[in-house]
Amino acid sequence: MTTFQPVLLEAVGVAGSYTLASYRSRGGYAPLERMLKEKQPTDVIELVKSSGLRGRGGAGFPTGLKWTFLPKDHPGPIYLCINADESEPGTFNNRILMEDDPHQVIEGIILSAYATRATTAYLYLRYEYPQCWDRLQGAIDEAYAAGLLGKNIQGSGFSLDLYLHRGAAAYICGEETGLIESLEGKRAWPRIKPPFPAIEGLFRKPTVVNNIETMACVAQIARRGVEWFRSIGVPSDPNNPRDPGSYGPKLYCLSGHVERPGCYEAPLGITARQLIDGQGGGVWKGRKAKAVIPGGISMGLMTEAELDTPLDFAGPGKVGCLGLGTAAVVVIDETVSIVDFLHNSCRFFAHESCGQCTPCREGTAWSLRMLERIRAGKGRLKDLDLLAEIGNTMGMMPGSTICGLADGAAWPIKNAIKKFRGEFEDYIKRTNPSGWMVTDPVPALQIVGAH
Amino acid sequence: MGPSPRYPNRRALTLPALHIVNDCLRYVPFEAVVEVAQLLGLAPAEVQDTLSFYQFFPQDKPSGRTRAWVCRSVSCALRGGEEILDHICHAAGIDPYGTTTDGALTVEPAECLGACDFAPCMLAGQTLHKNLTKESAEAFVRDARSPAGTPS
Numbered sequence: 001m002t003t004f005q006p007v008l009l010e011a012v013g014v015a016g017s018y019t020l021a022s023y024r025s026r027g028g029y030a031p032l033e034r035m036l037k038e039k040q041p042t043d044v045i046e047l048v049k050s051s052g053l054r055g056r057g058g059a060g061f062p063t064g065l066k067w068t069f070l071p072k073d074h075p076g077p078i079y080l081c082i083n084a085d086e087s088e089p090g091t092f093n094n095r096i097l098m099e100d101d102p103h104q105v106i107e108g109i110i111l112s113a114y115a116t117r118a119t120t121a122y123l124y125l126r127y128e129y130p131q132c133w134d135r136l137q138g139a140i141d142e143a144y145a146a147g148l149l150g151k152n153i154q155g156s157g158f159s160l161d162l163y164l165h166r167g168a169a170a171y172i173c174g175e176e177t178g179l180i181e182s183l184e185g186k187r188a189w190p191r192i193k194p195p196f197p198a199i200e201g202l203f204r205k206p207t208v209v210n211n212i213e214t215m216a217c218v219a220q221i222a223r224r225g226v227e228w229f230r231s232i233g234v235p236s237d238p239n240n241p242r243d244p245g246s247y248g249p250k251l252y253c254l255s256g257h258v259e260r261p262g263c264y265e266a267p268l269g270i271t272a273r274q275l276i277d278g279q280g281g282g283v284w285k286g287r288k289a290k291a292v293i294p295g296g297i298s299m300g301l302m303t304e305a306e307l308d309t310p311l312d313f314a315g316p317g318k319v320g321c322l323g324l325g326t327a328a329v330v331v332i333d334e335t336v337s338i339v340d341f342l343h344n345s346c347r348f349f350a351h352e353s354c355g356q357c358t359p360c361r362e363g364t365a366w367s368l369r370m371l372e373r374i375r376a377g378k379g380r381l382k383d384l385d386l387l388a389e390i391g392n393t394m395g396m397m398p399g400s401t402i403c404g405l406a407d408g409a410a411w412p413i414k415n416a417i418k419k420f421r422g423e424f425e426d427y428i429k430r431t432n433p434s435g436w437m438v439t440d441p442v443p444a445l446q447i448v449g450a451h
Numbered sequence: 452m453g454p455s456p457r458y459p460n461r462r463a464l465t466l467p468a469l470h471i472v473n474d475c476l477r478y479v480p481f482e483a484v485v486e487v488a489q490l491l492g493l494a495p496a497e498v499q500d501t502l503s504f505y506q507f508f509p510q511d512k513p514s515g516r517t518r519a520w521v522c523r524s525v526s527c528a529l530r531g532g533e534e535i536l537d538h539i540c541h542a543a544g545i546d547p548y549g550t551t552t553d554g555a556l557t558v559e560p561a562e563c564l565g566a567c568d569f570a571p572c573m574l575a576g577q578t579l580h581k582n583l584t585k586e587s588a589e590a591f592v593r594d595a596r597s598p599a600g601t602p603s
Contacts, residue, residue, distance in 0.1 A: 089525045130577040263568065330529070344528050354504075
């Protein structure tokens with residue numbers, strides 16, 4: 001297939017790409033200056049809405065539509081939070097954008113703040129990205145000095161302050177209301193929605209939370225236009241009025257058992273097989289893929305037979321995965337035990353569950369313990385039914401938790417047991433020949449006195 | 452609570468304050484919790500509530516002068532990350548989460564560091580160590596524990 005000419009990643013590899021001078025030499029900030037001079041905030045909302053841009057953070061909600069949820073004529077302040085807490089296993093596209101082209105992100109932020117009438121923007125940056133911090137702070141300082149941030153930007157009457165806020169290594173801070181609680185100085189316990197952040201968000205004021213790659217897309221839409229954006233990707237299904245389509249370029253992170261791990265820009269809709277065999281150079285060591293994660297570990301697993309699934313917003317759902325997520329494709333080769341994979345997944349979610357909701361706190365903790373018991377040679381076939389039950393009952397979708405972390409924890413369990421059940425059963429029978437058929441409760445290792 | 456230049460209230464300064472303490476002391480002792488609370492106009496229990504949520508902050512004793520986080524999430528695990536973690540701990544003579552007796556090095560497992568293009572990887576101080584091998588892991592431990600070793 002023809003190679004897509006990078007747009008979001010065009011600066012990667014250019015020396016000094018992260019400086020203001022470099023960004024301006026590539027045409028940067030001219031679109032912003034034009035918008036501030038010629039367009040009203042509502043024009044910019046309309047621009048982004050008609051582009052069909054869907055959020056790149058994992059949920060894929062139409063960005064322009066989200067902006068319209070802000071109350072009209074609110075006295076303010078209105079806040080824009082930029083979610084740079086990128087922590088979904090397999091995902092690193094935001095890191096690359098912030099390190100190599102922070103001004104592209106900042107231009108998108110200023111445009112988005114102008115559209116939503118936000119006067120203060122906080123960029124919540126995960127702790128584990130120290131180079132991003134330095135690059136972003138340097139770019140912010142340059143932008144202030146050039147009058148692109150601060151009071152009365154370019155004489156437009158629009159003022160914006162942009163501050164970096166450092167995270168502390170908690171995955172749940174990537175959840176928009178977890179991020180808000182953390183920014184406010186509290187435990188990052190997500191909030192029940194409604195009210196949605198657009199109505200009552202940061203410091204109880206109207207707030208929009210947007211992803212880093214989404215901000216870069218806003219900058220590119222302002223520069224290259226709606227028609228350009230809509231010429232890329234997968235148009236909405238004409239037979240389905242509720243399908244918003246999958247427009248625009250996407251950054252796909254490819255990792256795991258491939259020859260060339262990396263971040264690759266391609267039109268939305270490339271298939272997993274095309275990405276792996278094309279940009280990725282194929283499964284490593286001449287092996288075959290056993291399973292592939294389509295969009296970060298929360299999305300679950302595709303089998304080798306499902307690799308021709310298009311990686312757009314609608315594709316992975318058709319093969320039983322949670323969705324496109326962060327478009328982080330992780331390849332697992334045929335030598336890996338699916339039991340080991342699921343243990344790794346359950347360990348991650350048990351560690352990261354914030355603990356607020358019982359089905360998630362207990363479900364993630366017990367699923368990890370069960371995988372550990374199975375790997376220790378004490379598994380039973382009945383465990384698979386219990387794991388499937390946990391997978392089906394914890395989450396926002398079954399209606400039992402406040403946020404979607406539990407759905408993300410559940411999906412790898414559901415997919416792994418459904419699509420690889422034979423391998424689980426063989427493993428349990430082989431490693432626990434005398435006990436795999438037992439259905440009695442597992443005896444407690446320690447009896448804890450209550451008094 | 453009065454405003455600060457960046458935030459409409461002081462409570463939002465909690466996490467930045469905890470980071471300042473941790474950057475200086477390599478942990479957040481109880482005395483710091485009380486002092487931060489006084490500066491921000493909060494109850495110490497409120498600061499402790501936030502602090503205890505973020506396991507990132509040690510509370511009991513300082514981390515080693517170099518704090519190494521070795522990624523164990525799926526992409527690094529697929530490329531030998533767990534073996535590298537074992538190897539580093541063995542080379543340093545400690546268990547995961549432990550600190551060497553000379554106070555030079557703490558090694559902890561980390562969840563996805565967002566550097567899967569360079570798996571297996573590790574964050575030590577401000578430096579990302581990429582494409583780790585047993586040899587580069589051993590060299591890292593030697594450097595961290597050498598008299599001239601400084602946190603990167």
